Amino acid sequence: MWKLAFPFLAALLAVGLGRHPDGGMDANANDPDVQTALKVAIDGYNNASPDIYLYKVMTVIRVQKKAVEGYKYIITLRIARTLCRKDKPANAHIYRCTFVVWSRPWLNDWQLLEAKCH
Numbered sequence: 001m002w003k004l005a006f007p008f009l010a011a012l013l014a015v016g017l018g019r020h021p022d023g024g025m026d027a028n029a030n031d032p033d034v035q036t037a038l039k040v041a042i043d044g045y046n047n048a049s050p051d052i053y054l055y056k057v058m059t060v061i062r063v064q065k066k067a068v069e070g071y072k073y074i075i076t077l078r079i080a081r082t083l084c085r086k087d088k089p090a091n092a093h094i095y096r097c098t099f100v101v102w103s104r105p106w107l108n109d110w111q112l113l114e115a116k117c118h
Helices: 001-018 033-049
Strands: 055-067 069-082 093-104 110-118
Touching: 001 055, 033 069, 033 093, 033 110, 055 093
Parallel strands: none
Antiparallel strands: 055 069, 069 093, 093 110
16 A cells, blocks of 8 residues: 555655656746746747747746756746747747756756747
C-alpha cells in the first residue's frame, strides 16, 4: 500500500510547495534571469520564423525553473504576430506558446531549446 501512496503524497507535497514532481519550481516572471530567458525565447522564435513580421510577448502565463547543469526555464505565454512590420502589435493575432530556454549563467550562455505555439 505504501508503495502506491508514497509517490502520490510526495508529488502532492512537492506541488503544494511550489515544486513540481520533475524537480522544477514556479519562477517569478519579473526576475531578471527570467526576463533574459523571455528575451532569448522571443528573439530565437523571431529569428527562426520565416515571417517578415515580429512576434511580441503579450502575456506571461507561467514560468518554471529547473536546475539541470545550469537552469532550464519552461515558459508558457501568449505572443502576437504584429501586422505592422517589426514594431507595432495593432490588430495582432495571438498564439499560446511554450518555450524551453537553457542557461548556464557562469558561461553567459543562453539557448532556446524548444518552441511550440498553437
